[in-house]
Amino acid sequence: ILNLCQEKQEIAGKVHAIIDKFAERGLRSLGVAYQAVPERSKDSPGGPWTFCGLLPLFDPPRHDSAETIRKALNLGVCVKMITGDQLSIAKETGRRLGMGTNMYPSSSLLGRDKDEHEALPVDELIEKADGFAGVFPEHKYEIVKILQEKKHICGMTGDGVNDAPALKKADIGIAVADSTDAARSAADIVLTEPGLSVIISAVLTSRAIFQRMKNYTIYAVSITIRIVLGFMLLALIWEYDFPPFMVLIIAILNDGTIMTISKDRVKPSPKPDSWKLNEIFATGIVIGSYLALVTVLFYWVVAETTFFEDHFNVSSLSSSTEEISSAIYLQVSIISQALIFVTRSQSWSFLERPGTLLMVAFVVAQLVATLIAVYADIDFASISGIGWGWSGIIWLYSLIFYIPLDIIKFTVRYALSGEAWNLLFDRKTAFTSKKDYGKEDREAKWVLSQRTLQGLMSSEFEINGRRSSLIAEQARRRAEIARLGEIHTLRGHVESVVRLKNLDINVIQTARTV
Structure with missing residues (x-):
């Protein structure tokens, strides 16, 4: 839409800045422009297009998505978001769902076939990332393929034609409710109810x-x-x-x-x-x-x-x-x-x-x-x-x-x-490989102490020591750290305003959990 407008050179920077600001809040942007047609004929070329503005669109996740992802992480199942949206939208959605913000654009996946100096090691990147944004069908297929090469049992959910190759390649392809015929035919399982909570069951x-x-x-x-x-x-x-x-x-x-x-x-x-x-x-x-x-x-x-x-x-x-x-x-x-x-x-x-x-x-x-x-x-x-x-x-x-x-x-x-x-004491499965979990336990305790200090969790809460798979545990920890970072930023902003306006800090302390 912007490229059609006559003033695109003057407003391009401002428009993209607003789009990025919307994306940081998880909003998609729809451009609006109009054209004067004096001849009032559909065959008339009309006058130049004038850019009106941007419409922000909010497509919130399902109400049960965050809980489903939390349960999956607790069960040792690593969840990755693969979306065609902008990177900022993907990060904001990941933050809302509690799955972390360690996400990368699809250009990061080019290291295998193109100049490897311009991209991170693909195998390691895909394992550790929480998701990818701006992807195309070939990217989804490649992500599933690399995870399988790393000996992971990989499941894939999707609903569209562009998901069909990855659904077919995955060990378990899951077509969600109301998916296209192409996705249903490529999947191993077809869900008949909305949402992904049935996967946890x-x-x-x-x-x-x-x-x-x-x-x-x-x-x-x-x-x-x-x-x-x-x-x-x-x-x-x-x-x-x-x-x-x-x-x-x-x-x-x-x-x-x-x-x-x-x-x-x-x-x-x-x-x-x-x-x-x-x-x-x-x-x-x-x-x-x-x-x-x-x-x-x-x-x-x-x-x-x-x-x-x-x-x-x-x-x-x-x-x-x-x-x-x-x-x-x-x-x-x-x-x-x-x-x-x-x-x-x-x-x-x-x-x-x-x-x-x-x-x-x-x-x-x-x-x-x-x-x-x-x-x-x-x-x-x-x-x-x-x-x-x-x-x-x-x-x-x-x-x-x-x-x-x-x-x-x-x-x-x-x-x-x-x-x-x-x-x-914990009643956990003993048939596991011998590993040193001390570092993870210490980091988990640190996250717990920070959440307690911020009023998000009572100090009586006990860590049950549930040891998910390493990748899922890292994803959950990144999500916790991301939330804590936002809390620290908000608290620092509030305290700076308090100092500037000479307000009573004790009054603000009582509301720091907002």
């Missing part, structure tokens, strides 16, 4: 499913090692053969209980997780070996000593192989199913309440196992009832040796990840 749901899968894997490895190693040691040391039919009963009851994990109450991981088979198998092997040794110790005490008879006044089982088999069956069944509560929890197992269905299945299965051990006399299974006295002793024995399982779990994870002791 999908992340939490998928992490809960993944957590259940991991819990089951650790349990399955532990039980396999426990059954094989335990009965092998009994056969090698004492030549004792556990009845195969009772192994089948244990497997059936365990499977019935473990299926309820699909409906169990789990806490999703606070950051992106992945299969780390060496850690999962190590945890399962150590716990399974411990349980096998517990069974071997129980057999030795029952068959070779009179400890239980002397302390609990029960009859000896050493003379009856069938009764020993019943006792071993009950001990293996109790501790095996109780292990579910250890593998399903990230903290102490008694602090994380399991699902109702899991508890009901455990109680029913153990009631059946106890009744079999107390009353069953099955010749082909080579078992004989041991009575309620011995069943009570076995329950007490299993409870005592259940307690160290949590400590073993923490120890193994600490040895493998260097981080698991935090689970004692």
Whole structure:
């Protein structure tokens, strides 16, 4: 519009200055000009165009966008804004949404193909930036491609034809509601409701499913090692053969209980997780070996000593192989199913309440196992009832040796990840790489103290130590620092006005949180 006007040379500087000022406030600018047409004909060339002014347009983000981005950052998901708007508008929008103002123009992406001395290193720039402004479809595609080359799982949201290449390239392309047909066909997921909050729900749901899968894997490895190693040691040391039919009963009851994990109450991981088979198998092997040794110790005490008879006044089982088999069956069944509560929890197992269905299945299965051990006399299974006295002793024995399982779990994870002791208090996932988070914690505490000083947060607020992925944590910290910088600027301006007008500083102090 400005180029059409006859006075463009005289007013260009002022117009662009006003456009920049509007952009700093997050406003788009629409130029308005008019032309006199004396002939009143559409074919007439008319007179010169006269520039009237600028109309500021405000396109605010959705009401839930800031909260959605905050939740994504807390979940370790780094969010980047890629927009065709001006850089100033992008920075102001990023500030409003709390995602940081570390944004760059699309010209910064030229370092790979053009003069590398005129642009920052592209790979590092894209990883650390909060967003890019003035981009074209090829820029969006290139950003997604570079993030994937850096081994990031990349998702892309969009609604227009210009987003289609990037949506197709991304690991997860998401077309928002009311998007074009081109965007819908290129995307993997099409949202039917406005907003992006449903993406956070999908992340939490998928992490809960993944957590259940991991819990089951650790349990399955532990039980396999426990059954094989335990009965092998009994056969090698004492030549004792556990009845195969009772192994089948244990497997059936365990499977019935473990299926309820699909409906169990789990806490999703606070950051992106992945299969780390060496850690999962190590945890399962150590716990399974411990349980096998517990069974071997129980057999030795029952068959070779009179400890239980002397302390609990029960009859000896050493003379009856069938009764020993019943006792071993009950001990293996109790501790095996109780292990579910250890593998399903990230903290102490008694602090994380399991699902109702899991508890009901455990109680029913153990009631059946106890009744079999107390009353069953099955010749082909080579078992004989041991009575309620011995069943009570076995329950007490299993409870005592259940307690160290949590400590073993923490120890193994600490040895493998260097981080698991935090689970004692924070209940965070232990399957992470060993890293030094001290610097991040100190910076987070500094941000908290600054927010407290400015009246934005009570001093009683506690940092929960949630360690998001490094990039997301940096983005969140940049957003905090940007907000703090604005607060300091506002406070300095107020204090300077106070000094100039000789006002009472104490009056202003009470309103410094505005």
